[in-house]
Amino acid sequence: MPAFSALVKQPAALLPVALSAPIPAGRFQGDPVRWTGVAADTIIRALATGSVTTVKPGKPAPNGPPPGIPGDPSAPWTLFELSPLPQMAPAAFKALAGGLPVLLVVVRGAVVPGPALDDLLIGGQSFVTAPKGTGATAFFALAFQDRLCRAPLTWAEAIAATGEAEQPAWAQFVTDLGALPGARRLTILDHVGRPKTHGIFAVSTGGPATSVTLTAASDGDTGVVVPPTSHITLTYSSAVAPIVAAAAADDGAFQAPLTLAAGSRLAQALDADPWFAWPDAWVELPRWNPDSHVEPIVDGNPYFARLVKDLRSAKGGGAVGFAGWAFVKGSLANPDTVDWPLVPGAADTILLALVQELIASAPPPPPLPPTTVKFLVNQFLQFDVPELDDLDVPILPGLLLATYASLMTLQTFNLLATDPAGFVVASIPLTATSTILTTSLGSKLIKSLIEHVAEISKPMVDELLKISPDMVTLTPYPAAFVDNPLVPQPVELGGLRIDDLSHLGVYHQKLVNIRSAAGAFVSYLGGIDLNSDRVDDPLHRAIHPFHDVQVRITGPATKNLIQTYAERAAFHGATAPMLTPDAVAAAGSHLVQIARTYFKPAAGSTTPAFPFAPNGETTTVRTLKAAIAAARDFIYIEDQYLTPPDDYIQALLDAAKPARGVRALVITVPYQTDQLYGGIRRADVIKALTDAWGPRLHVGTPLRRFLHPTPARVTNLGRLRLTKDLTADEAGPTATLGPEAHLPDPPFWCFVGGELLLVTSKSGEGPDLSDDTPPVRQQKVFIQRAGQPGWGAQPLEHPKGTPVLCVQIPGIYVHAKVMIVDDMFLSVGSANLNRRSLYHDGELNSFTLPQHLKGDPANPARRLRCRLWAEHLGLPPEMGLSLLADPLSAISLFTTRSWYNGSHLQPLSFFGPTPLDVGLGTNILKLTIGGIEEELKPQAWRLLVDPTTELEPQPPPRKNGPGYP
Secondary structure (H helix, E strand, O other): OOOEOOOOOOHHHEEOOOOOEEOOOOOOOOOEEOOEEEEOOOEEEOOOOEEEEEEEEEOOOOOOOOOOOOOOOOOOEEEEEEEEOHHHOHHHHHOOOOOOOEEEEEEEOOOOOOOOOOOEEOOOOEEEEOOOOOOEEEEEEEEOOOOOOOOHHHHHHHHHHOOOEOOOHHHHHHHHHHOOOOOOEEEEEOOOOOEOOOEEEEEEOOOOOEEEEEOHHHOOEEEEEOOOOOOOEEEEOOOOOEEEEOOOOOOEEEOOOEEOOOOOOEEEEEEOHHHOOOOOOOOOOOOOEEEEEEEEEEOHHHHHHHHHHHHHOOOOOOEEEEEEOOEOOOOOOOOOOOOOEOOOOOHHHEHHHHHHHHHOOEOOOOOEOOOEEEEEEEEOOOEOOOOOOOOOOOHHHHHHHHHHHHHOOHHHHOOOOOOHHHOOOOHHHHHHHHHHHHHHOOHHHHHHHHHHHHOOOHHHHHHHHHHOOOOEEEEEOOOEHHHOOOOOOOOEEOOEEOOOEOEOOOEOOOEEEEEOOOOOEEEEEEOOOEOHHHOOOOOOOOOOOEEOEEEEEEOOHHHHHHHHHHHHHHHOOOOOOOOOOOOOOOOOOEEEEEEEEEOOOOOOOOOOOEOOEOOOEEHHHHHHHHHHHHOOOEEEEEOOOOEOOHHHHHHHHHHOOHHHOOOEEEEEOOOOOOOOOHHHHHHHHHHHHHHHHHHHEEEEEEEOOOEOOOOOOOOOOOEEEEOOOEOOOOOOOEEEEEOHHHOOOOOEEEEEOOEEEEEEEEOOOOOEEOOOOOOOEEEEEEEEEOOOOOOOOOOOOEOOOOEEEEEEOOEOEEOOOEEEEOOOEEEEEOOOOEHHHHHOOEEEEEEEEEOOHHHOOOOHHHHHHHHHHHHHOOOOHHHHHHHOOOHHHHHOHHHHOOOOOOOOEEEHHHHOOOOOOOOHHHHHHHHHHHHHHHHHHHHHHHHHHOOOOOOOOOOOOOOOOOOOO
């Protein structure tokens, strides 16, 4: 049988609807569609075999949902959705652009006979009969996953083109739709897929162009009739940087007219100008690079595998330039272990081995020249004196550790407990050791030891320099304390004048440029360093799970990245591995901006300015804010910290205003921030966003599947049993476990039978003896059970003797720096959402818009979002491209799919109360300076944790604003 059946078989029954109207309820609520009316007693048939959802009855309330009956907002209505089962005809549905079509039928009246909820209908079966009345009493439309507002004739012709529609009924159905008034006029949609409400366009069918000015009343209709065999040429005349695309086809043009395929009547248009900031004065980078290609890569293992392949393309005369925050030799968890391969199990992909392979001359015949390989390595600490004269002051050990911690993620050193329920930081032994060293060793030796520990790239640098003495250049970031307008001069902390250390900034850029032996260019940037703690994949089965994103860039945008590397190398007296090319050939259809963050020296400062950014560079933060301002559908953010400056927060608050129409803000963060005092700031930021966005805000954290703890000091630690019955309706939140010697220190997770419990603490009572024979020492503990959303566990009755297995639920550490807007705009880079990354440190980001808009099958924004959301939902990433193509309906899965059923992403309340602030800096400062910890918080935040420069806007402090100014 055919996959698609004609909806209506009575031609005279079709009635035109002049304008699009919103869907009143259901999955696509609020989306405008082009309805077609049918007269009373007309039978509307099932488009395809599928299941039915019914919403009934409905009548709009003031400021409530949109009207259901097109043109009659006061009428009651009933809505039916028919969702086809694609497995019944997979080839037919794959042939349709836009994803799975859903048949929508809205009928006049509060009670209408129709199929029951979840009924299965066979294609062609009677679906709904239009009720009695005059004029159109029922309406049908098709909605697609891409949410483009397609005219009925457009989608009917697309279905006919699949060859899977019933004949001759479908051909007649298409003819009848084409006979309706206005059916063949050209329609222009905005970037989301809604009828465009503004702009001036020139439309030509081969002769003189017609100028068309769109307004809200136009509803995207140009009024230009497109004959079936004519080619329309469309120009977006009023746009500064116009993008015109073929909507449902992979075609488009940037800053040029677009000729649509013969008979095409649907186009999308976007002005790229509001989305991208202009580069700062004197920065010699273009605003954007058309015809580039951006390919997102999720997590370390897939990135490293792709990188190795591209690196080897440089063998025999190519060039490679690495720039990174850190290059780690060996395992960070255990420095004595062997080096780690970029590709698991392939010893020849250890970085040092790869470098040796690249620089070796290829054997004859013919002999090929070696590859040029260079490294720019960030230098963390910059002491101003050969010896530390502040070491006799008790605060300095803590200061040095706090300074170091402010630059380093605790995840890097595995100082985070693997289970956020037992979040512990090893600050006490670090501080104690520092204090002992201070009193027993000389300051010059102490300085040397601190530098050796702090410079985590040193072992790798030492090995690389053995290969070639000019392969590596250390690059200390020049920003000084004096360049921070929030820090009074001279710099003091807790009454101590700081004069041994005057710089605290880093190059945080993660960049690899490759010129193949054949002369092709490819670049990588994002959040992933060549560190062993980045080794993970979307399944996140690592002991310390790590999530991040990198992008592979080809085409003209690589020129900007090669230039960025060369500028930094020259500033530090190094030679770049390759010359910046005059031009790079087109590689795709993506509009790409390369943006950086660089500081600006304060007025009167002796700090040298960057010659390539003498006034600093803030293109990154300004483009991020511009994209937020351009959002009209949804915003998705992944970030390591989520402690942004106030101007960025204000952009998100402005986007929440109802008039903007943005329907969701979705944010993914680590469970526990490892930024000193960052938990305070993050909690305030989330509260401010919650107040503005309400139920449209979704903040979650990814958690991996449970992990059996590593055996520790006690044999069978974590293997227990109930020594008393535990009922399903236990009145008190306690359980009794034994033997007491096997009990880990709470908090910890455990499975009791098949039920997941969280043990929060021991009771105040000491251990006692059970009534077993022989008795065992038992301990009463406080528990939580099925009390938090997302657990997916239900209280069960467990008899005495039930096995209890303690487990860990590690948080997946979110290190990504990603923003996706409206499935159109993509930001990936090194800049975190904090003041340090947006106004102080050296950062590098890419921003992308697809020049073919939603018709681009390689649209990096949509492809990355689908893969990320699939990963976070515990699904294979490839499934996300089909199951999650519709972003707004996919959001609901984050609240309905439990951790128990495989979902990684859970609310921050999964473990109970909102996460507290990280303890590292707090503990160190308590141990070293005691009672003035509270006084030091603002000082430490502005000086060490989140420094800024005068480039940051300084509005008046918020009365109820988030965090510290």
